[in-house]
Amino acid sequence: MKLIMAEVFNSWQGEGGSVEGSAFGRRQIFVRFAGCDLNCAWCDSREYIDPSRVSRWRYEVEPFTAKFEYKPNPAELEDVVDAVLRLDTGDIHSISYTGGEPTLQVKPLKALMERMKSLGFDNFLETHGGLPELIEEVAPLTDYASVDIKDETARATEDWRSLVLREVESIRILREAGVKVYAKLVVTPETKIENVRWYAELLKGLAPLVIQPREPIEICQRRLMDLYREAALILGRKNVGLSFQVHKYLNVL
Numbered sequence: 573m574k575l576i577m578a579e580v581f582n583s584w585q586g587e588g589g590s591v592e593g594s595a596f597g598r599r600q601i602f603v604r605f606a607g608c609d610l611n612c613a614w615c616d617s618r619e620y621i622d623p624s625r626v627s628r629w630r631y632e633v634e635p636f637t638a639k640f641e642y643k644p645n646p647a648e649l650e651d652v653v654d655a656v657l658r659l660d661t662g663d664i665h666s667i668s669y670t671g672g673e674p675t676l677q678v679k680p681l682k683a684l685m686e687r688m689k690s691l692g693f694d695n696f697l698e699t700h701g702g703l704p705e706l707i708e709e710v711a712p713l714t715d716y717a718s719v720d721i722k723d724e725t726a727r728a729t730e731d732w733r734s735l736v737l738r739e740v741e742s743i744r745i746l747r748e749a750g751v752k753v754y755a756k757l758v759v760t761p762e763t764k765i766e767n768v769r770w771y772a773e774l775l776k777g778l779a780p781l782v783i784q785p786r787e788p789i790e791i792c793q794r795r796l797m798d799l800y801r802e803a804a805l806i807l808g809r810k811n812v813g814l815s816f817q818v819h820k821y822l823n824v825l
């Protein structure tokens with residue numbers, strides 16, 4: 573089975589903060605799929621959005637070396653499995669499936685998740701959640717999930733409100749499948765407080781929320797705390813947390 577891959581590397585989860593379901597600070601092997609159907613203005617994986625421009629994929633040869641070997645795309649699933657297993661350092665909390673958007677290649681994604689489960693690994697899905705019908709397919713194989721709520725300022729797609737509703741639907745599907753799921757909202761200085769209220773009302777009783785400043789950070793602390801407080805007053809003070817992309821500060825993948 574073939575897939576369009578971006579990279580495989582070993583690091584620790586740098587996002588998610590401390591809410592229920594987060595794997596922040598845990599060792600993970602990351603499998604980054606190429607291709608995405610959205611176009612977030614601040615995407616830090618932009619080079620992988622158009623799969624036709626990802627002619628080869630890379631896999632780290634040793635953890636924390638950022639030394640890579642390359643293979644052409646489309647990748648063979650077995651080669652991806654080998655790349656993951658050679659990075660197993662014995663302390664891996666879970667395998668993170670990210671991208672680009674991993675659910676767009678749902679057949680190879682499922683095959684990979686099944687294989688890793690059979691090898692004793694837990695599966696962590698990092699998704700924009702915009703495709704609930706595909707989330708339905710992978711939910712039974714998923715142990716943890718981070719689902720983005722794409723704020724209006726992400727400009728991820730034309731009809732951003734219906735995208736948010738689909739993302740909440742994906743969270744519901746994952747929750748009902750017993751997945752430890754949380755929502756992640758990337759905020760900017762232009763994020764509107766009334767939109768945060770709307771997201772929090774949609775998520776109430778469904779999943780905790782992490783608020784993650786867009787990197788590079790421009791939002792001021794005061795504004796960040798105001799958005800946080802607004803969400804916490806609706807979701808409950810134990811159901812909101814901050815998340816920073818800590819790996820970027822420590823200059824690891």
Ligand SMILES: C[S@@+](CC[C@H](N)C(=O)[O-])C[C@H]1O[C@@H](n2cnc3c(N)ncnc32)[C@H](O)[C@@H]1O
Pocket residue numbers: 608614615616617670671672673674698699700701719720756758784785786787788817
């Ligand atoms: C690159 S995305 C891939 C997974 C999926 N397509 C998604 O958007 O959730 C992985 C995570 O990085 C976050 N991210 C990407 N660029 C970012 C930036 N500039 N600042 C903060 N978070 C960012 C996304 O919000 C998402 O939670």
Ligand SMILES: Nc1nc2[nH]cc(C(=O)O)c2c(=O)[nH]1
Pocket residue numbers: 583584585586587602617670671698819824825
């Ligand atoms: N260390 C580390 N943590 C991450 N959490 C989410 C990431 C992503 O790109 O999906 C990511 C990533 O790229 N690196």
Ligand code: SF4
Pocket residue numbers: 608609610611612615616617618621671672673700728
């Ligand atoms: S959905 Fe994820 S991969 Fe796609 S553009 Fe947005 S942040 Fe980037």
Ligand SMILES: [Mg+2]
Pocket residue numbers: 616617
């Ligand atoms: Mg990243």
